[in-house]
Each structure stands twice: as C-alpha cells, then as structure tokens.
Amino acid sequence: MKKVIWALVLLSLPVFSSACNTVQSKPVKSTDFALGTIIEQQVYGANAQKASDEVWAQIKERDALWTINSPGGDINKLNNNAGLGYVELNPETISILREARRISDLSGGAAFDITVAPLVKAWGIGTDNPRVPSADAVQELVSLVNYRDVLIDEKNGSASLLKKGQMVDLGGIAKGYIGDRAIDIYKSNGITSAFINLGGNVAALGSKPDGSPWTVGIQNPRGENSDIVGVVEVVDKAVVTSGDYQRYFIKDGQRYCHIFDPGTGYPMDSGLMSVTIIASSSTDADGLAKVIVLGLDRGMEMVKNYGRAEAIFITNDKKIYVTPGLKGKFRLEDATHEYTYIQNG
Amino acid sequence: MNTRTFKTGDIILIVGIVAIAVLFLVWNNYRAASGQQLKALITQDGHLIKEINLSDLQASESINIDEPVKQVILAEKGRIRFLSSDCPNQTCVKTGWLERPGAKAVCIPSKVVITIVGDNEQIDTFSY
Amino acid sequence: MNKKKREAIIIILICNAILISLLELIIPVPIPIPGVKLGLANIITIIAIAFLDLKDVLTIVILRCLVVGVLSKGITALPFSLSGGLLSALVMWLVYKKTAGLFSVKGISIIGAITHNAAQLIVASVILRETVVLYYLPILLISAVITGLITGTISELTVKEIKKRGILSKFIR
Numbered sequence: 001m002k003k004v005i006w007a008l009v010l011l012s013l014p015v016f017s018s019a020c021n022t023v024q025s026k027p028v029k030s031t032d033f034a035l036g037t038i039i040e041q042q043v044y045g046a047n048a049q050k051a052s053d054e055v056w057a058q059i060k061e062r063d064a065l066w067t068i069n070s071p072g073g074d075i076n077k078l079n080n081n082a083g084l085g086y087v088e089l090n091p092e093t094i095s096i097l098r099e100a101r102r103i104s105d106l107s108g109g110a111a112f113d114i115t116v117a118p119l120v121k122a123w124g125i126g127t128d129n130p131r132v133p134s135a136d137a138v139q140e141l142v143s144l145v146n147y148r149d150v151l152i153d154e155k156n157g158s159a160s161l162l163k164k165g166q167m168v169d170l171g172g173i174a175k176g177y178i179g180d181r182a183i184d185i186y187k188s189n190g191i192t193s194a195f196i197n198l199g200g201n202v203a204a205l206g207s208k209p210d211g212s213p214w215t216v217g218i219q220n221p222r223g224e225n226s227d228i229v230g231v232v233e234v235v236d237k238a239v240v241t242s243g244d245y246q247r248y249f250i251k252d253g254q255r256y257c258h259i260f261d262p263g264t265g266y267p268m269d270s271g272l273m274s275v276t277i278i279a280s281s282s283t284d285a286d287g288l289a290k291v292i293v294l295g296l297d298r299g300m301e302m303v304k305n306y307g308r309a310e311a312i313f314i315t316n317d318k319k320i321y322v323t324p325g326l327k328g329k330f331r332l333e334d335a336t337h338e339y340t341y342i343q344n345g
Numbered sequence: 346m347n348t349r350t351f352k353t354g355d356i357i358l359i360v361g362i363v364a365i366a367v368l369f370l371v372w373n374n375y376r377a378a379s380g381q382q383l384k385a386l387i388t389q390d391g392h393l394i395k396e397i398n399l400s401d402l403q404a405s406e407s408i409n410i411d412e413p414v415k416q417v418i419l420a421e422k423g424r425i426r427f428l429s430s431d432c433p434n435q436t437c438v439k440t441g442w443l444e445r446p447g448a449k450a451v452c453i454p455s456k457v458v459i460t461i462v463g464d465n466e467q468i469d470t471f472s473y
Numbered sequence: 474m475n476k477k478k479r480e481a482i483i484i485i486l487i488c489n490a491i492l493i494s495l496l497e498l499i500i501p502v503p504i505p506i507p508g509v510k511l512g513l514a515n516i517i518t519i520i521a522i523a524f525l526d527l528k529d530v531l532t533i534v535i536l537r538c539l540v541v542g543v544l545s546k547g548i549t550a551l552p553f554s555l556s557g558g559l560l561s562a563l564v565m566w567l568v569y570k571k572t573a574g575l576f577s578v579k580g581i582s583i584i585g586a587i588t589h590n591a592a593q594l595i596v597a598s599v600i601l602r603e604t605v606v607l608y609y610l611p612i613l614l615i616s617a618v619i620t621g622l623i624t625g626t627i628s629e630l631t632v633k634e635i636k637k638r639g640i641l642s643k644f645i646r
Contacts, residue, residue, distance in 0.1 A: 200473035219473035
C-alpha cells in the first residue's frame with residue numbers, strides 16, 4: 001500500500017510542475033505590418049496592452065509621415081522641394097533628421113548617408129524592375145549624395161535639400177529611431193520587460209520577467225528565414241543587423257544588394273555578408289550596422305571608435321568576427337557547420 | 346507459483362528498479378511539460394540533416410531518405426513519424442507518432458534518429 | 474568420457490538456444506525500441522550458468538549469437554546481440570556466484586535482462602552517434618523487469634527440475 005502511495009505521489013509531480021508553468025505572466029504579443037516590414041512587440045507587465053497600443057499608434061503615424069512615397073508625408077514634401085527652399089516639418093521629423101546627421105557624421109558619410117535615395121531609385125532594387133544603370137548615370141547621381149546638404153532650421157522647425165534632384169530616404173534609420181521611441185513609451189508606462197522587433201531591428205527593454213537575458217538569434221546570411229548562425233544574449237540593448245541578403249538581384253552573375261556604398265553609388269561589395277551591432281541606442285545600432293559598406297577592418301575600427309557598441313561581422317568566406325565585449329554573450333549555433341567563429345581583438 | 350519463491354534481494358531489486366523507472370518518467374515528463382514550441386531534429390550518422398518546426402507547420406511535409414535504405418518521414422502539425430522504411434525489422438515505423446519533447450524514433454539500419462525537442466530555451470526573437 | 478558428455482551438453486544447449494531464439498522471432502514485441510525483446514535464450518544462459526563454467530557459458534552465448542545472426546537478422550545485428558548476450562551472461566554469472574542466496578533465479582534473470590537491454594542501447598548510441606539511453610531508460614527498465622520475470626520463472630523451474638532429476642550433475646559434477 002505504501003508503495004502505491006509513493007508511486008501516486010511521484011506520478012502527480014509532473015501535473016504540479018506543469019501547473020506552475022502556467023502561472024507565469026503572459027506577455028502581450030502583437031504583430032503588424034508597417035514601415036515596409038513586419039513589426040512585432042512582446043510586452044510584459046500590467047500596462048502591457050496600453051503600452052503596445054501606444055507604440056502601434058505612433059508607428060502608424062510615423063509611417064505616414066516618413067515613407068518616401070507617401071503623398072503629403074514630410075519626407076515626400078522635403079524631397080519635392082529639393083533645391084527650392086525650406087519646408088515646415090513635424091518636430092519628430094526634424095528630430096530624426098538631426099539624428100541621421102549625427103549618425104552620418106560618425107563615418108563622415110562613408111557608411112551611412114540618408115541622401116542615397118536617388119541611387120536607390122535608379123537601381124530599383126527591391127522593386128519589380130531592378131536594373132543596372134549606366135556608369136555615367138551612377139556618377140551623376142553620386143554627386144547628389146551628401147547628407148550635409150540636408151539643412152535643418154531648428155528655430156522654425158523646417159528643413160531643406162540644397163540641390164534639385166536630391167532626395168532623403170529614412171529607410172536606413174527610421175526603424176532604429178522608432179525602436180528607441182518604443183522603449184521610451186514602454187518606460188513611461190512603467191514597463192520593465194519588453195522588446196520590439198522592427199523588421200529584424202530588435203530593441204529590448206530590461207530582461208525577461210524571470211530575470212534571464214533576452215535571446216536574439218542572428219540570421220544566417222545564406223540560410224532561409226530564421227536559420228541562425230548564433231545567439232546573442234542581451235539586457236537593455238538593441239540588436240540591429242544589416243545584411244546583403246534582404247533584398248538583392250542577380251544580373252550577369254553579379255549579385256547586387258540593397259545597401260549602397262554612398263561613395264561609389266554601387267551596391268556595397270565589401271567582403272561582408274552581414275554586420276550586427278549591439279548597443280544601448282537602437283538608432284545608433286541601426287546607423288552603425290551600415291559599416292557593412294566599409295568592410296571588416298574599417299568597419300571594426302569604426303565600431304571601436306564609437307566605443308559603446310559590440311559587433312558581429314560575418315564575412316563572405318563565412319567567418320564570424322566578434323568583438324571582445326560579447327564574450328560569454330554570443331554563442332555560435334550554426335546547424336550548417338559552415339561558419340567559423342573568430343574572437344576579434 | 347507462490348510468492349515465497351521470491352527472495353529479499355528480488356523484492357528490493359524489483360521495487361528499486363520500478364522506482365528508478367518512475368523517477369525517470371517523471372523527469373522526462375517534467376522536461377516535456379516546459380516546452381511549448383515543438384521542433385523535430387532528424388539526424389543521420391550523427392549529422393543533422395533536417396530541422397522542422399512542428400508547431401508552426403501548416404501542411405504535412407514528407408522527408409525522403411534514399412540511402413542506405415529508402416525511408417519516408419512524415420511531419421504534421423505537432424507530430425512526426427517514420428511513415429515507411431525498407432529496413433528489415435520496421436522498429437522505426439512501429440514507433441509511431443512522436444509528439445512530445447524528448448520523444449525519439451530511431452532506425453539502426455539507416456542510422457536515422459528523429460528527436461523532438463521543446464524549444465524551451467527558445468530564441469526570443471531574430472535579428473536580420 | 475566426462476569431457477565428451479560435457480561437450481555434448483554444451484552443443485545441446487547451443488542448439489536449444491538457437492531454436493528458442495528463432496522461435497522468439499515469431500512472437501511480436503509490443504514495444505518498438507531497438508534491443509527490447511523477450512530474450513527467451515536467456516533461459517539457456519541461466520541453465521548453463523547453473524551447471525557449467527563461465528567459459529562454457531560464454532561459448533554458448535557467442536555461438537548462439539553468431540548462428541542466429543547469420544540465420545535471421547544479418548551481420549549488422551551482431552554487435553547488438555553479442556554485446557547484450559555476453560555482458561548479461563557475465564553479470565548474471567557474477568551475481569550467481571558472488572551473492573550467494575541474495576537473489577532467486579528470477580532476480581538474476583531480471584538483472585540479466587537489464588544488462589542485456591542496456592548494452593544494446595549503448596551500442597545503439599555508439600552506432601547512431603546519439604544518446605538514446607536516457608530517453609529509453611524507464612521503458613527499458615520496466616520491460617526488463619517483466620521479461621526477466623517471465624524468463625526467470627521458466628529458468629527457475631527448469632533448473633529445479635534438472636537438479637531434482639540430476640540429469641546434468643550426474644555427468645558433470
């Protein structure tokens with residue numbers, strides 16, 4: 001009889017243990033399409049629903065304001081008035097333009113420049129009709145690329161583009177910028193645990209409710225969606241990846257990706273397949289990830305000069321270079337066994 | 346047969362072993378209970394040849410193995426099994442559906458192992 | 474003369490072991506785990522342990538595995554049956570000789586069944602290059618208790634009967 005009781009006690013354990021698991025608070029998860037990409041939020045805490053609703057509202061508003069083709073949007077207005085003088089803009093637009101300038105200054109425009117839009121348009125990468133423009137055309141358009149020609153009049157809340165034909169595209173910074181704003185909204189709602197993923201740009205607040213760090217999978221640049229090469233663990237950090245694999249087309253055996261080298265006017269071809277930046281500011285991480293244009297050595301140097309970011313660089317020959325600060329936070333999880341891990345510095 | 350033919354050692358042995366078995370079942374169950382997302386790993390000769398997210402699977406998917414024996418593995422939402430195999434004893438096919446983390450089906454002749462793992466320490470999100 | 478009789482008995486036991494093993498192939502196993510089976514040949518191993526030397530016991534096991542392997546399962550199954558058969562014979566022999574009176578033949582048979590299944594799973598893990606032991610352990614243990622009890626009971630009766638009639642001891646001891 002005693003044995004039977006023991007057996008029953010032991011058998012009932014799994015029931016209790018599974019019951020415990022369900023007690024843990026459930027996050028508010030939501031997914032939507034905006035800014036030309038998939039956006040996902042996962043928010044924990046009492047105000048989780050309210051906070052994520054606020055974030056969605058803000059994203060929708062900014063999307064209309066900043067999408068390059070949205071008629072009546074700020075960026076559309078700014079581009080249409082290129083070379084014609086100042087236009088009055090939403091304070092948030094002024095703010096992101098200011099941030100864009102700061103990020104561009106980090107590399108002097110070599111890696112990131114919000115005025116590459118004329119080139120993007122000429123190449124049409126990501127559209128139904130990508131093409132390789134003539135060398136002359138590229139040359140001419142490169143002369144229009146200069147982020148310093150975005151003039152901001154702080155006092156009047158207006159901005160202008162210096163030359164006719166110049167265009168601003170916030171695509172390279174908007175997701176990072178909105179990630180930071182989302183974190184602000186979470187914080188103002190008393191949230192301590194949340195993340196937002198804007199098309200692969202992750203901004204995480206705090207840690208998971210159980211205190212463990214968020215785990216962010218790093219995309220295998222040559223794998224299918226959500227095939228990863230490794231996992232990075234973060235607390236209160238943004239994780240942003242720039243890769244040559246998101247949008248590209250192949251013509252005459254040459255692969256052209258959607259990231260442009262502002263200096264040459266051609267899609268970047270630096271020997272890197274992807275760059276992942278881990279930093280406190282998602283705007284900065286987004287901007288820094290553009291060092292993919294500069295290649296391994298110059299890119300790493302820029303990350304080092306910035307000083308407050310860690311990075312994962314993946315080269316064309318499938319080597320993964322990781323900054324020293326990620327030791328113990330990044331682990332290789334490569335099912336293909338094709339990648340080699342290299343501790344940098 | 347009467348029970349007197351059992352000796353003390355026999356009783357201790359049987360009770361002990363059943364207890365160990367139950368403990369292990371509990372442990373396997375415990376591990377199973379904590380995973381929500383199910384993933385199936387198919388390995389051959391120790392190498393991962395296919396990874397399927399069973400929880401997110403919409404339509405059924407079959408995986409064919411040609412060497413060294415012809416086998417068909419069928420994955421459906423939340424479960425996976427060896428559907429057919431040209432191996433002699435059919436142990437793998439008889440194993441039936443695997444639906445819980447930790448469950449395994451093995452085929453010795455082809456050295457194919459299907460394992461279900463709960464995405465327990467699953468990745469929270471992806472950066473791409 | 475004694476030696477000739479002894480060899481004859483060994484050969485009779487081998488033949489019996491082979492026959493029983495082949496017979497067992499007809500009985501379906503409800504648990505689809507590599508290596509788990511009734512293990513009726515275990516009966517012969519236990520009889521051999523009770524009346525013969527370790528060397529003879531191992532000879533019987535090896536020859537039985539080889540013949541059954543060739544006749545039915547093919548050579549690929551050989552590492553499994555050999556490892557399981559030899560290890561369980563060895564462990565049962567040790568328990569039988571060294572722990573006088575603690576276990577009945579049934580207990581020894583259960584120990585043998587556990588060793589047999591465990592050895593097979595370990596070989597399976599080596600061949601598949603994957604640990605399959607832990608997951609199957611509970612099923613393995615419980616099925617070993619059941620099959621060990623069945624074969625152990627039969628062995629016990631047989632050994633008793635043989636002793637009572639003095640069939641083997643007359644020639645060997």
